Amino acid sequence: MRTIDWIDGAVVLVDQTRLPGEEVYLRLDTVAELVEAIQRLRVRGARRPSGSRGALGVALAAKQYADPAELAAAVHLLETARPTAVNLARGVRRVAALLPSFDAALGEALRIPRRGNRQFEKRWRGSGPTSSRSSADRTPGC
Numbered sequence: 001m002r003t004i005d006w007i008d009g010a011v012v013l014v015d016q017t018r019l020p021g022e023e024v025y026l027r028l029d030t031v032a033e034l035v036e037a038i039q040r041l042r043v044r045g046a047r048r049p050s051g052s053r054g055a056l057g058v059a060l061a062a063k064q065y066a067d068p069a070e071l072a073a074a075v076h077l078l079e080t081a082r083p084t085a086v087n088l089a090r091g092v093r094r095v096a097a098l099l100p101s102f103d104a105a106l107g108e109a110l111r112i113p114r115r116g117n118r119q120f121e122k123r124w125r126g127s128g129p130t131s132s133r134s135s136a137d138r139t140p141g142c
Contacts, residue, residue, distance in 0.1 A: 004043060004052050006110060009063060011056045015042045031061045031074040038081040038088070054078055054091030055109035062102040071099060 004013040011028040017040070018024040026042060028034045034057045037043050043053050061074035079092040091112060098104040 004056065006056055006059065006106065011053070011060055013037070013043045013053070017042050028060070031057060031064055031077060034060060035077050035081045038078075038085075050085050050087035051091030051094070052109075052112045054085075054088040055095040055112045058092055058095040058099070059102065059106040059109040062099055062105045068100065075099070 004011065006012070007027075009029075011034055013026055013028070015024040015026050015037075026033075026037060028037060034053065038053060057078040058075055061071055061078065065071040065074055075092060075096045079089045079096075082088055091109075094112075095105050095109050098108055
């Protein structure tokens with residue numbers, strides 16, 4: 001399991017507020033759920049996961065909304081979920097350019113996390129309660 005991925009029509013990600021003590025996955029089926037997770041910092045951090053969550057959010061929006069106005073509003077919500085997260089907005093714009101095609105949006109969104117999360121995953125997988133790493137090294141996604 002990746003730190004963020006698309007599984008069975010939903011965004012699935014590690015709830016980073018529960019690390020390093022627990023490894024809990026969130027299944028997010030709606031844009032509203034993903035925006036809430038972004039705003040509450042359940043998913044945060046490193047440059048690549050930031051772009052990944054935005055890109056996968058657009059794919060989720062394309063799946064959720066057929067109406068162009070609703071889709072545009074959902075994309076805007078994702079893009080502005082964390083105003084300081086530049087790569088979040090960049091990931092949203094990159095995939096939103098392929099709308100309204102769900103297949104094209106999802107295909108492009110999946111390319112982003114599959115390229116970028118390996119180093120991030122190595123860092124947080126070594127941060128569990130049995131890890132020998134110091135607590136200073138355990139900040140996931142930073």
